[in-house]
Amino acid sequence: MGPRLYFQRVPEGKVVKNRVHLDVRVGTGLVGEERLAVLEAECARLVALGAVRVRLLPADDENESCIVMQDVEGNEFCLD
Template identity: 80%
Template sequence: MTTVRQVQVTFDCADPRRLADFWCQVLGYVLPPPPGGFATWEDFERTLPLERRGAAAACLDPAGSGPRLFFQRVPEGKIVKNRLHLDVRIATGLVGAERVTALEAECARLIALGAVRVRLLLADGWNESCLVMQDVEGNEFCLD
């Protein structure tokens, strides 16, 4: 039996580098270093055929504990709600008004990065409050 040691989350998107930059800022991730022999990703991209330039990007948890996020350009646009989404866990352990205040503060920071607020879901006796948002390409995620 094979043991899974790592998970990568892959996003289909229109602009991989823009989305990678957004998620780096959201999560405190970093872009991986460019391939050997290249000072920057831009230098590397210039060596690719025109149709492959800007086709992919990634971001990494600098501590090495979170999953790698990979962004790949696809020709079709986003049409329907995501079947999978990320929960950005910024209010773990907080409840009530203290939790909502933390969610709202992070929401304001992410709006400044280009995210869109969708709706606040208040605690219902089963789930704690969370805030639904969209990234810069409309992919849903939650502040939890």
């Protein structure tokens, strides 16, 4: 099976730029350091292709870590 897209509706509007935000699932089923290692490896691969790493959102009580990135046109997406 190839990549799947998930579009999440939110009640608030975005004040600037893209209204569609993609979460690219690369660490499904993984947690902690193992998950972070997979996210970092995919981040490095995408950076080599021209993407930009914006920031790491660390895990909290409700969510696992994810990495916010931008594609070559500046569109934000998350490695999740």
